[in-house]
Amino acid sequence: MRFIQAVALLPALAVAQEQVPLGDRVQGWFNKAKSYLPTATPVVPAVPVVEKVVEKAAKIEIKTVTPVNLTNWQTILEPASEPQDWLVYVTGGNKTCFGRCAQADQAFNESVLLFSADSTSPNLAKLECETNQVLCSAWAAGAPSVFYFQVPQAQLGEERPATTLHAVQLNSTTVTPETIYKVHSEKVYENEPAYEGPLHPTDGWLAQNGLLLPLGYVIYGFSSIPSWLFMIGISFFSRTFIIPALNPSINRRPSQNHQTQTPNPTTTKTPPPPKMADIDRSAPSTTAYVVATAILAGITGYFIGQGSSLGLFSTKEKEGWPNSYNVKVHRDSSDEDYESSEEEDDEDSEDEGDGSELASFDQSAEEVKLVLVVRTDLGMTKGKIAAQCSHATLACYKYLAAHTTGSSILRRWESQGQAKIALQVKSEEDMEELQAKAISLGLCARVITDAGRTQIASGSRTVLGVLGPKSVVDGVTGHLKLL
Incomplete structure (x- = not known):
């Protein structure tokens, strides 16, 4: 009996099914079938690829x-x-x-x-x-x-x-x-x-x-020049030259031969007030001279001070840095004498040479840099290392300036910011090998020998300076570690 009732309901179910549009039913079947198929997922770039991009950006050398x-x-x-x-x-x-x-x-x-x-x-x-x-x-x-x-x-x-x-x-x-x-x-x-x-x-x-x-x-x-000085100058000029030129009678005094007429009492009138041109100028007082001299001295001192600050009145170099003070050097900060001057033979020195080993590198247009190779086995303090590196920098500059007249190496180094890199070496033998290799390539290679006045023994070779084109210098010192 129940089966017969269910059969009777089949036409109603068919009608309800037909109420759904055929296109929507087909789309539903398609979506259902599509859900069973494997879908392609977007591929996320692997971490190494991202790292390569960041590494490439980090390799950009910041311009000087x-x-x-x-x-x-x-x-x-x-x-x-x-x-x-x-x-x-x-x-x-x-x-x-x-x-x-x-x-x-x-x-x-x-x-x-x-x-x-x-x-x-x-x-x-x-x-x-x-x-x-x-x-x-x-x-x-x-x-x-x-x-x-x-x-x-x-x-x-x-x-x-x-x-x-x-x-x-x-x-x-x-x-x-x-x-x-x-x-x-x-x-x-x-x-x-x-x-x-x-x-x-x-x-x-x-x-x-x-x-x-x-x-x-x-x-x-x-x-x-301050603005108030211009005002004083204009006022002085106008009162001294312009006003007398416009009023010639301002300095004119009445003639001594001028006869004074007796006024008639019946026709006497109140005389008009004297004009500016009729007032006789009196000589400047002592106070005026003192004030004018003080103003002139102040103005002169001001301009002398301005000229002195610009170095117009002296070619003597400043004794100290940065404000021409005599700076006392700390006992262990450098190898400079802190008590009294020593003989010139006791100062730090660099190896001598005649410049015949130097190459011109005029055909090269690449960056020029200076590498300072410091010996770490001597146990020098930071101040000592800084002083020795300064000696090496000056030694390389003076050597090139003396033996390569007209060379573009120094000019390019100066115009490009004077790049300096401090590296380390662990023995004197390694430093000598680096110097020999640099000289064989035509580079400027100067070694500083310490005078032995502060921390280390006299005659110790402390810093090697190598100056030249970047690629050539890297061929000598590129394997060394930073200091």
């Missing part, structure tokens, strides 16, 4: 930003064996930028990463007008801005080729790292006409006649 000053700007803009582009960022402080360069400074510092990732980027430099006001005055450089120099290749036996200069002003409130980077990447500097005026650092007639820096000192001197 060379500080521009009165001692090296001519070397930077000197034509070399290859043409060079220099992007000089001009900034300042409260006196030269009035506190508006903070955002621009941050943008430039961040743009260095963008320039470092670009193999075609120019050399980077920074001109700080707060500490180089004379140079900024000579260049007529306003902060913040970018000076883009295109230094040509040097031509032997010919006049110095022209250096193209484009000055790009930066908006101190809207500048970004991309803004500074686009000066090079999108050649924004070409939108500004090339400067060819008399204040051009290398091609202007002032620079060609040696008058650029003197003009910078003059402009800096006028900018250092």
